[in-house]
Amino acid sequence: MQNVLPAPEKTGLTISALHWAGFLGIAVLVLVTSGIGLPSVLVVALGVTGMATLVLSWLGIGRLAAGLPERRLYWMAVSWCVPLLVARPLFSGDVNSYLAQGLIAAKGFDTYLVGPAEALGADSPVTLAVSHYWRDTPAPYGPAFVALARAIAHVAGDSFVPTVLLHRLLGLAGIALLAWALPRLARRVGVSPSIALWLALLNPLVLWHIVAGVHNDGLMVGLMVAGLELVLMGAAKTGAARPALIAAGVIAVSTGANIKIVAVAGLLFVGVDLFRRATPAGRVAVALGLPAGFAAVTVAISLGSGIGFGWVRVLSGVSGQVHSWMAPTNELGFLVGGVGKLFGADLTDGAIKVFSLIGAILGLAVGARLLWLTYREKTHPLYGAGLTFAAMLVLGPVVQPWYLLWTVALLAVSLTTDRGRWILAGISALFGVLLPPANGGAVSLALGYLIAVVLIGGTLFFLKRRNLLPEIRFRKSRT
Numbered sequence: 001m002q003n004v005l006p007a008p009e010k011t012g013l014t015i016s017a018l019h020w021a022g023f024l025g026i027a028v029l030v031l032v033t034s035g036i037g038l039p040s041v042l043v044v045a046l047g048v049t050g051m052a053t054l055v056l057s058w059l060g061i062g063r064l065a066a067g068l069p070e071r072r073l074y075w076m077a078v079s080w081c082v083p084l085l086v087a088r089p090l091f092s093g094d095v096n097s098y099l100a101q102g103l104i105a106a107k108g109f110d111t112y113l114v115g116p117a118e119a120l121g122a123d124s125p126v127t128l129a130v131s132h133y134w135r136d137t138p139a140p141y142g143p144a145f146v147a148l149a150r151a152i153a154h155v156a157g158d159s160f161v162p163t164v165l166l167h168r169l170l171g172l173a174g175i176a177l178l179a180w181a182l183p184r185l186a187r188r189v190g191v192s193p194s195i196a197l198w199l200a201l202l203n204p205l206v207l208w209h210i211v212a213g214v215h216n217d218g219l220m221v222g223l224m225v226a227g228l229e230l231v232l233m234g235a236a237k238t239g240a241a242r243p244a245l246i247a248a249g250v251i252a253v254s255t256g257a258n259i260k261i262v263a264v265a266g267l268l269f270v271g272v273d274l275f276r277r278a279t280p281a282g283r284v285a286v287a288l289g290l291p292a293g294f295a296a297v298t299v300a301i302s303l304g305s306g307i308g309f310g311w312v313r314v315l316s317g318v319s320g321q322v323h324s325w326m327a328p329t330n331e332l333g334f335l336v337g338g339v340g341k342l343f344g345a346d347l348t349d350g351a352i353k354v355f356s357l358i359g360a361i362l363g364l365a366v367g368a369r370l371l372w373l374t375y376r377e378k379t380h381p382l383y384g385a386g387l388t389f390a391a392m393l394v395l396g397p398v399v400q401p402w403y404l405l406w407t408v409a410l411l412a413v414s415l416t417t418d419r420g421r422w423i424l425a426g427i428s429a430l431f432g433v434l435l436p437p438a439n440g441g442a443v444s445l446a447l448g449y450l451i452a453v454v455l456i457g458g459t460l461f462f463l464k465r466r467n468l469l470p471e472i473r474f475r476k477s478r479t
Contacts, residue, residue, distance in 0.1 A: 011064060011067070014060075015064060015068065018060045019057070019076050021053055022053065022057035022080060023080060024050075024053065025053030026054055027083050028046055028047070028053070029054075029087070030083045030086065032047050033047055033088055033438060040439070040444050040448070041444045043448070044436050044440055044444065044447075045447075045455070046452075047448075048436065048437065049456055050437075051208070051432065052433055054080070054204055054432075055429045055432045058198075058202055061076070061198060061202070062421075062422075065192075065195050065197075065198035068198075069194070070183055070197060073202060074179060077179065081172070081175070084211040085168060087212050091208055091435045092213045092214075092400075092402075094215060095213075095214040096126070097134050098163070098214070099126055099158070099163045100116035100130050101116075102149030102152050103119075103126060103157075103158060104139075105146050105149065105150035105153070106150050106154055110308070111138060111139040111146050111310075112139060112308075112311050112313060113138060115136040115137045115138055116130050116134070116135050116136075117135045117136050139311070141216065142258040142261060142301075143258055143301050143302045143305055143308070144258035144301050145216050145259040146311075168211065170218070171215070171216075171218035172211070172218075173219060173222065174217075175201070175222060177222030178200065178201055178218075178222045178226075178409060180226060182413055183196060183197060184229050185228065185229050185232070185382060185414075188229075191416060196413045199408065199412040200409050200412035204429070205401060205428055206405065215402045216259055217403070217406070219256070220259040220262075220263050221263075221405055223263065224256040224257075224409075225266075226249075226252050227248075227250065227255075227256065228249065228270055230248045231245070231250065232249075235273075250289075250290060250293040250297070251293070251297055253266055253267045255297060258301050261315060262392065262406060264294065265385055265388050265389065267290060267294065268385075269371065269374055269388070270382075270385075271290045272374045272375050273375075276374075326399040327397055327399040328359075329355040329358070329359040329395060333353075333354075336355075337349075337351055337352075352397075359395035359396060359397065362395050363392060363395040367388045370384040370387055371384065382413055383410070385410050386414055387407070389407035390411075393407065401434055408428060411424055
């Protein structure tokens with residue numbers, strides 16, 4: 001692939017065109033999903049067209065990202081987020097569960113013992129808004145998030161719109177932490193900060209699932225990434241600043257893990273790296289200090305909030321109660337179950353349990369291997385943690401598109417090859433159009449996606465024939 005740099009003026013126009021094309025795509029998505037009365041087929045068709053426009057614009061910007069100032073990427077992120085702040089929750093109804101769990105905690109119930117139906121009533125409008133999968137299940141999140149949801153419930157009550165806006169503010173806080181940490185971590189590894197910001201901060205999955213979808217993964221990932229930067233910053237410094245920065249980082253990552261426990265994987269890898277570099281006395285401090293710090297933060301949040309330790313009991317069981325169709329281990333179980341049905345045998349649940357167990361064993365083996373490679377200085381701790389999250393997605397029992405952000409945030413700052421980055425970008429792009437922006441039957445969804453393909457393909461063909469497509473050639477990245 002030839003690395004030819006277009007003239008600066010032409011490059012600037014290209015970036016501007018892609019930026020505002022992406023903004024237009026987002027605006028279309030927000031408009032057609034706002035409840036203006038369009039048929040579901042048109043909502044899907046125009047919504048997916050808007051999504052694809054943003055995704056294609058993002059990919060085009062990525063081919064020029066290496067030469068872009070960080071401030072321009074920040075401006076793009078802000079301008080793309082703003083329209084989504086007023087959008088209906090898209091791609092998921094999880095924010096309804098957040099509302100229910102916050103109300104349950106605000107009423108004094110244990111969110112780890114009862115679900116919305118039992119605590120709020122099966123006929124409660126809040127309960128009915130929750131997916132039927134989660135109406136009878138306890139909260140699957142850590143005490144930090146339940147405490148935040150409870151605080152929001154005290155402010156907003158059972159009002160949906162204020163609840164969504166306040167939870168969106170939590171997501172924006174996570175995005176702000178991500179924006180602060182990404183360029184710093186990238187420089188630490190030797191990766192272009194602009195490429196890291198493009199790949200992670202501007203990623204369509206951040207827009208769709210953190211801002212529009214209101215998922216708490218945004219705050220969790222932001223705390224984890226910012227905390228890892230603080231720990232590594234402290235490890236690079238000397239004197240009094242060193243333990244203070246490391247402690248602040250441990251607190252941030254541990255707080256993220258008290259939203260979703262998976263964040264602790266980042267602390268494990270950075271801890272192994274600190275252990276490797278430390279003196280014998282320092283190794284004792286790392287081996288005892290990091291687990292003690294995590295435990296202290298967890299105890300402080302669990303007891304200080306009054307929520308307690310019930311989340312430990314439900315840690316492994318709640319999410320796995322739903323058979324995620326995106327999880328490869330579940331797909332294998334469905335396949336075996338389908339074959340079994342041909343012979344009159346019901347094998348699906350048993351097969352899923354077996355493949356999930358195999359996946360868990362393989363996932364632990366992959367994680368252990370990557371920790372060992374980190375200790376041997378064969379791989380960077382951020383890269384090892386990112387690959388571990390990727391292994392969780394491939395081998396875990398539950399997969400959602402927004403889970404990909406766990407690995408994107410860390411691999412964006414640690415992948416050092418263009419090929420690796422574009423593989424990650426391609427996967428993100430695929431997941432960025434995978435979920436439809438509206439519900440509908442199989443026929444209306446298929447027809448909507450078909451119309452979107454025709455609209456996007458026809459527009460690109462027209463622009464190409466008129467020589468109106470912006471010229472996009474790769475800038476050569478510095479890493």
